[in-house]
Amino acid sequence: MQSTIQSCIHHYCCRDLMKASDKAKHRNELISSALRSAILERVLLPGMKLPEDSLGERFGVSRTLIRQALERLAAEGLVELRRNRGAMVAKPSLEEARDIFELRTQIEDLVISRVIKEMTPEKLVELEAHLAKEIEAEHASEPISIRLATEFHILLAKLAGSPVLLRYVEEIGYRCGLTLSLYARPHSTDCGIQEHRQIIDSLARGDEEKARELMRSHLTAVADRALITRKEAGPLVYLDALEPYARKVRDGQE
């Protein structure tokens, strides 16, 4: 009796949705994604404490899942985890920030040279569409521009067609986003939409040398514009602004 329903679901899954079940994410991944977004959108500021209990309550899950998410983010460098003293949003040092940008420059150089080898009209359309979103967000002066700018680079990595490359560009891009939120002036959203524009154009022309050069100077420019002085960390209290992120996870939305 207890098994009939389950069996149906089970066999249904196995037969028709084999791939979907592989794609199904664990809940801890949903939570770490939510926290990642919150960090990149400056809802959680560097230095904020992230106690397992409160987070668990907010997300409607137990500390087990929260801890898994935090541990993951710590491995990515977005969160600092100190033994027996809890987690907090990472506060990368200026030197660390420079190192990350340097590494990013090096890696995205590879992205360009790969993406240009497999460029197609469809991919160009995708890039244009993303750029349009960036421009729109800038006009509305929405605070998600850092995230969108980061996602432009991630989209490039996706189009490069190497999952490995994508994974590292994502991770390093996120870390750069975090450092920007710590060091950059809040509304220096001139983070190079124009430069994204030029990169797309070079890719469209198939001009690899130019595209690589542009990407290199784009990234060093972003770093130079941003990494000047360190802003002091925001309030250490822990905000309710996290609620919308939690709601999405609780409702099982992406």
Add this chain to the structure above:
Amino acid sequence: MQSTIQSCIHHYCCRDLMKASDKAKHRNELISSALRSAILERVLLPGMKLPEDSLGERFGVSRTLIRQALERLAAEGLVELRRNRGAMVAKPSLEEARDIFELRTQIEDLVISRVIKEMTPEKLVELEAHLAKEIEAEHASEPISIRLATEFHILLAKLAGSPVLLRYVEEIGYRCGLTLSLYARPHSTDCGIQEHRQIIDSLARGDEEKARELMRSHLTAVADRALITRKEAGPLVYLDALEPYARKVRDGQE
């Protein structure tokens, strides 16, 4: 009463060992390190199942810790984690293997240019010492040569003086080690000790161009030598050879 002993230890720690307590690793990290070593030393072969229960029993801890370690290794790409179906040592595809080596080449290029800027006689001595270990291991034809070769590159990254760079070189180096164990002939331990020799010499001369060129050709050579045909995965049964690794963790050794 219950608190006197604890307090003593506590205050002792706090006062005299502040740094040590920060350095103290969580047990899950010890476990993931142990598993990582086991994978790189071909004690755990690609495709082997890694059930939480058996591992927990062997390491003398609960499934909670094992799972954390596995999750970490999965994030690093050494382990594949399929929903509700457990973990196994990753079996990177040939294409993935190529991508990783390509990325590695790109990153280690940066390592060279940084390490050469901060080269000192002491660092050269360290490099020489490591090379000596490699040669020794080769003569004894010990099976840890893949690990040692990997650690040569990691040592370089350490000497580059960027924790961020070190972290990624480590991770990608480990993944390359894993792919080598899947694709390379077991005793092709000619994995370029001679080439390591030449790289050190170039670094000693301060010849950045040459060193970068050597590193690039070294890595592509390693990849080309190795990534030819795929060996079929070893037995899926799960070996007791893990015991020495487990013992170290249980005894609290590094």
Add this chain to the structure above:
DNA sequence: GGTGGCGCAATTGCATGCAATCGACTATAC
């Protein structure tokens, strides 16, 4: 008034237990 030790509250570290899920096996129908 400053220094050093102790207890307490808050928080994490980890083990355990129960329910859900998966793959394999068996039985039944055609």
Add this chain to the structure above:
DNA sequence: GTATAGTCGATTGCATGCAATTGCGCCACC
């Protein structure tokens, strides 16, 4: 004999509970 449905054992997913650790405030003592 093949194909489909149902069951079972093994294994993971997640919540909960208890013990250990940490930092802070309090008090004594110099």
